[in-house]
Amino acid sequence: MSVDLRGPAAATTLVEAIRNPSSLVRLDATSWEGVLSCARRNAVLAYLGERAWSQGVIDELPEVPRDSLLSARVSAARLAQLARWELDRARRVLHAVEIPMIALKGVAYLLRGMPHAATRLLSDIDIMVPRSSLAEAEKLLHAAGWRATNLDPYDQRYYRQWSHEIPPLQYPGRILALDVHHTICPPVSRLRPDPEAFWAASEAHGDSGVRVLSPVDSVLHAAVHLFFDSDFDGRFRDLVDLHELLAAFSADDAFWHDLVSRAREQGLGRPLYYALQALSRVLGTPIPTATSREALGFRPPLPVALWMNRTLAEVLAPIDPQRWPPAHRGRLWLLYVRSHWLRMPAHLLVPHLVRKSLRKGRQYSADV
Amino acid sequence: MKVGALSRDEAQLRMAASGLALQIPPITVRVRSPLRFLAEQMRDLYCDYELADAGEFADVDIRMLRVREIRKWVHPEVQFIVDGTTPFDPFPLAQALPMFEWGLNWVFAHRMHSYLLLHAAVVERDEQALVLPAWPGSGKSTLAASLSCRGWRYLSDEFGAIALDDAQVLPFARPAALKNESIDVMRAFAPEAFIGEVFPETRKGTVAHFRVPTQSILRGRAPARVAAIVFPDFNAGAPVSLVTLGKATAFLKLAGNAFNYEVVGERGFRAVSALVRRADSCVLRYGDLASAHAAIDDVMRKAHGQK
Numbered sequence: 001m002s003v004d005l006r007g008p009a010a011a012t013t014l015v016e017a018i019r020n021p022s023s024l025v026r027l028d029a030t031s032w033e034g035v036l037s038c039a040r041r042n043a044v045l046a047y048l049g050e051r052a053w054s055q056g057v058i059d060e061l062p063e064v065p066r067d068s069l070l071s072a073r074v075s076a077a078r079l080a081q082l083a084r085w086e087l088d089r090a091r092r093v094l095h096a097v098e099i100p101m102i103a104l105k106g107v108a109y110l111l112r113g114m115p116h117a118a119t120r121l122l123s124d125i126d127i128m129v130p131r132s133s134l135a136e137a138e139k140l141l142h143a144a145g146w147r148a149t150n151l152d153p154y155d156q157r158y159y160r161q162w163s164h165e166i167p168p169l170q171y172p173g174r175i176l177a178l179d180v181h182h183t184i185c186p187p188v189s190r191l192r193p194d195p196e197a198f199w200a201a202s203e204a205h206g207d208s209g210v211r212v213l214s215p216v217d218s219v220l221h222a223a224v225h226l227f228f229d230s231d232f233d234g235r236f237r238d239l240v241d242l243h244e245l246l247a248a249f250s251a252d253d254a255f256w257h258d259l260v261s262r263a264r265e266q267g268l269g270r271p272l273y274y275a276l277q278a279l280s281r282v283l284g285t286p287i288p289t290a291t292s293r294e295a296l297g298f299r300p301p302l303p304v305a306l307w308m309n310r311t312l313a314e315v316l317a318p319i320d321p322q323r324w325p326p327a328h329r330g331r332l333w334l335l336y337v338r339s340h341w342l343r344m345p346a347h348l349l350v351p352h353l354v355r356k357s358l359r360k361g362r363q364y365s366a367d368v
Numbered sequence: 369m370k371v372g373a374l375s376r377d378e379a380q381l382r383m384a385a386s387g388l389a390l391q392i393p394p395i396t397v398r399v400r401s402p403l404r405f406l407a408e409q410m411r412d413l414y415c416d417y418e419l420a421d422a423g424e425f426a427d428v429d430i431r432m433l434r435v436r437e438i439r440k441w442v443h444p445e446v447q448f449i450v451d452g453t454t455p456f457d458p459f460p461l462a463q464a465l466p467m468f469e470w471g472l473n474w475v476f477a478h479r480m481h482s483y484l485l486l487h488a489a490v491v492e493r494d495e496q497a498l499v500l501p502a503w504p505g506s507g508k509s510t511l512a513a514s515l516s517c518r519g520w521r522y523l524s525d526e527f528g529a530i531a532l533d534d535a536q537v538l539p540f541a542r543p544a545a546l547k548n549e550s551i552d553v554m555r556a557f558a559p560e561a562f563i564g565e566v567f568p569e570t571r572k573g574t575v576a577h578f579r580v581p582t583q584s585i586l587r588g589r590a591p592a593r594v595a596a597i598v599f600p601d602f603n604a605g606a607p608v609s610l611v612t613l614g615k616a617t618a619f620l621k622l623a624g625n626a627f628n629y630e631v632v633g634e635r636g637f638r639a640v641s642a643l644v645r646r647a648d649s650c651v652l653r654y655g656d657l658a659s660a661h662a663a664i665d666d667v668m669r670k671a672h673g674q675k
Contacts (some may be wrong), residue, residue, distance in 0.1 A: 029425035037429055040451045064425060071481040078631045321452030324431065 002126050010034030011318040015229040017048060018240070019284060021055040024065075032065045041321035043237045044071065046076035046119035055117055073119065079176070080118040083107045083125050086176045087210065090127060093144045095209045099137050102110065102128040104221065108212045109241070111205045116244040122238070124168060124177035131182040131195065138166055138180065144180060146171050154355065184221045191224065193266040216262040223275035224268060226316075236282070236318045242281050244277055256291045269298030274312060281313040372415030375658045380407040387429075393589030394529070394538055397479075398426035403446070406432055406464045406635045413465075413577055414562050416585045428475050432464050447485035449476055459570075466567050466575050468642050469545060473526055476540065477627045483538065484639045485627040488526030489519040490643060492538050496595035496668060497537050499647075501625045504572070507602030507654075511549040513578040514657045515664070522584040523592065527627075531657035532635040535642035536591040541584055543577035549604075557657050595671040597622065597649040598664065606655035608663050619650035649673065 013035050016023050027035065039045040049069030052058045056068060077261060085108050094101050102108075104126035109117035129137045142148075148170040151159070158165045165181040183195040199216040222242045226235060249255050263272040273307045279285035280292075298306050319326065371390065374382065384390055387400035388410065399410065404658050420426065429531035431449040445458035448471040455474060459467040477485055488501035489512035498515075502508040509525040518592060525544035528537055546554055546563065552573065554561060562579040599613075599621060613621065622640050623629045629636045654660035 030423055033425050033429070037451045041453060064427065067482045068427070068479070071479060074481045074633075075478075075631055078633070082548065097435075319452065321429075324433065324449060325436075326452065 002017060007323075008320050010038040010322075011320055013084040014038045014042070014048070014318050015283060016046070018044070019049060021048075021051045021057050022238055024052055025057055025058070025060050025161075027065075030280070032062070036065060036068050037321045040072075042318045043121045043232060044119075044240055044318075045072035045123070045306055047116055047237075047240060049073040050115060050119045058097050076119045076121060079120070079122045080110055082176050083110060083122050086125050086174065086178060087111075087127070088102070089144075090125075090141065090169070090178055091208065091210055093140050094129065097136070097140065099129055099133045099140075100199075100211065101209075102198070102211045102213060103205070104184075104213065105129055105225070108218065109245075111210065111212055111246075114248055116241070120241070123177060126165075126179045126181060128181040128183070128195075128198075130199070134166065134180070134182045138169075141169055141178070141180070148184050149177060159202055183262055184224055185199070191267060191271070193220075193268055197266060215245075215255060216259045219245050219249065219259060219275075220266065220268045220272060226278075227271050234319060235316050239278060239316050240281055243279055243285050246279070246285060246287075260291060260294045263298065269295070270300065273298035274308060277309045278312045278316050282317050369419050370415065371411055371417050371419055374411065374419075376408060376411065380404045383407040383410070386422045388414075389413055389422065389424060390422055391418040391425050392540065392542060393549070394540065395427040395476075396425065397428045397430065399430050399432065399468065401432035401464070403432060403434065403461075403464055403500065405462075406468070409465045409564060410468075412562070413579050416580070416582045425619055428472070428479075430471065430475075432468055434461060457624035460581055463567050463570055465564070465577070466545070466570050466572075469543065469577065472542070476527060480529065481628055481631050482532065484530040484532060484636045486530060486622065486631065487526070487627055488524035489525045489544075490528050490539070490592075491515045492523060492592040493520045493668065494672075495593060496671060497523070497592035498664065498668065499537065499597045499643075500600050501528065501597065501622060502600050503625070505547075505602075506600050508600050509544040509546060509548070509578075509598050510554060510602075510657070511552055511660060513544040513546065513561070514557050514660065515586055516581050516663040518661065521587055521592075522580050529645065530594075530639050531591065532632065532639055534641045535594065535646070537594050538591050539584075539587070539589060541580045543579055545572075546576050546578055548573045553657065554578060567613050594643055594647050596667050597643065597647050597666060599651045600660070601653045602653055602655070603653060604655055606653055608655070608659040609653045610663050610667065611651045613649040613651065615644050615649075618644045622649070630667045638648055639647075 013027070013031055017035060031035040036045065039048045045068070049072055050297060052061065052069060053073070083106060087103055089102065103111055106117065106120045106122050108126040135193070149168045149170050151167050156167055159165065164183045164185055165179050169178040169180065183193070184198070198213060198217050201217055202361060203214060205212050212218070219242065222238070224239050226242065258318045259272070263269045274297050276287055276292065280287055300308070371379070379388070381401060384402045387394055387398040389398045401407065401428070429451065433447055433449060435445040444461035446461045446464045446467060447454050447458045448456055448467050450471065456467070456471065459471045460542055485501065486501050488499050489508035490500065491498050491512050500508045500511055512522055522541055523537065523539035524541060526542070527540045530537055543564070551563065551566065555563060561584065561641055564577040564579065566574060566576045568574045597618060619640055622644060626636065650667065652660060652663055654663065
């Protein structure tokens with residue numbers, strides 16, 4: 001049995017298929033099995049279906065994989081519909097007292113009508129309100145029926161003191177959670193972009209009362225998110241988001257130049273540098289030479305850059321579903337510590353990680 | 369080649385290496401596991417199913433592996449791995465088979481959105497399919513298993529997979545999960561039926577699996593036309609009664625009972641409409657299998673007369 005086609009080679013086939021969906025037409029049964037499984041593991045099956053659909057190759061595919069692709073697309077589209085609904089419900093509450101809101105990440109891509117948006121397997125929607133309105137927004141959402149998800153007192157305190165969002169809210173009986181942010185980076189982290197500047201550059205979405213980040217700010221937010229979220233498992237999906245954002249926004253000639261200068265202005269050059277490196281290494285995303293050269297100015301000292309770029313390319317590439325137990329645990333742990341290092345000062349970080357690692361033992365083997 | 373053609377050792381070896389690629393129409397499921405007792409139990413339950421070749425496409429790839437952790441030596445556990453993820457907490461090792469069966473149901477319910485998936489048992493006789501939609505505990509598995517021992521074709525005890533274009537029902541014929549008292553009820557009703565090992569104290573109580581009759585498996589993936597919809601409602605000792613449902617009520621009950629009605633959207637709405645227009649619906653209250661069978665015979669005679 002040719003295990004390889006289902007194993008590590010599947011990740012390569014998947015990346016190739018995302019870049020060039022017509023490559024799917026040539027796959028044999030074993031390769032199909034590997035690609036579908038790998039796409040599922042990395043939450044991009046619906047996206048692959050969308051790519052095959054929009055590039056007009058879907059009808060040339062064999063029946064079984066085609067059904068899987070279409071089925072995944074249908075399922076993700078349902079989540080997208082729920083995301084719009086959840087956003088609208090939150091908007092009704094906040095709009096009544098004129099608290100402005102910016103839709104972030106997945107639900108913002110939906111509002112922008114980006115084709116990949118309806119293929120994300122959403123579990124929550126993210127919105128941002130001004131810090132000065134945060135307490136009132138939380139109170140109003142509670143009064144309107146949302147409930148704080150069940151967190152222990154330590155997690156509650158973690159969110160409130162050190163995080164850039166309040167504990168996730170959940171409306172009983174609904175599938176998607178609601179994350180309310182007041183900025184895009186944790187306030188105790190080393191990165192301190194100015195939230196006012198995001199508000200000033202944000203764009204109204206029709207006359208709905210909901211705003212979205214400007215194109216360059218959307219990209220910077222996605223880049224920050226890629227390296228700040230402590231969970232490095234399955235981040236290929238987030239890299240795909242960035243890939244799509246760049247493809248959509250770079251139609252504007254001024255985009256690349258604006259992106260680099262905005263990163264400089266907001267002190268977000270480092271995450272942008274890493275994001276561009278990872279994109280070009282993993283997905284072969286086209287990036288203008290001038291932009292790559294300018295981004296070098298954001299590079300950390302060379303040994304750090306070499307290690308980080310290699311590690312990121314490894315952990316952001318599609319995860320091989322055949323490998324069990326999953327690989328990269330050691331490096332994932334280092335990156336986990338690093339993401340916290342960026343987030344929290346050391347005197348807060350060390351006790352936090354000790355606490356987390358003690359607690360983790362119980363469920364470790366089950367949900368790696 | 370059929371699973372039953374493998375010797376005990378061959379089944380174990382194959383399952384530990386390239387896996388058993390079971391053709392369970394409409395899909396192929398590859399199971400890999402080094403657990404010898406699981407290979408044996410699966411060989412018994414799935415003996416009439418065709419095996420796909422190792423190089424053929426499998427829709428679902430499942431591994432059942434023992435949890436490797438020192439503290440699990442005393443209370444060994446097993447995990448269900450699909451596409452390199454573990455959607456469930458581990459089960460006690462001895463319950464690997466019930467875990468596989470529930471896990472495969474979960475995968476089917478989450479993936480197969482090219483069908484409307486009713487939460488229903490389905491049987492068929494003379495080209496007339498009977499759909500038995502119900503929540504757990506209402507006796508649909510037992511009813512389907514018992515009917516299949518009296519000449520009906522068994523399509524499923526869990527999924528009414530309705531094609532979205534013509535509202536025909538497709539089989540997903542897997543062992544029926546009998547729970548608690550229904551295990552003995554089935555043994556008494558059909559002593560010739562094969563019922564696998566009994567698993568006490570699972571998350572859903574005591575469970576044993578009823579093997580799908582060979583004749584039903586031989587029908588393969590042939591779809592069937594839905595002729596009647598009967599919502600079973602088991603109450604021990606209760607007298608049998610049939611209450612006909614209006615089309616609108618039947619629509620709401622059927623749509624509300626589907627796994628993926630909201631996901632498939634408008635096409636699901638159309639499929640449910642087609643089903644309730646085509647077939648009459650009723651609620652069947654019953655307290656024993658014999659009277660339920662008699663009532664179902666009445667329902668089917670009536671459906672046949674209307675055709």
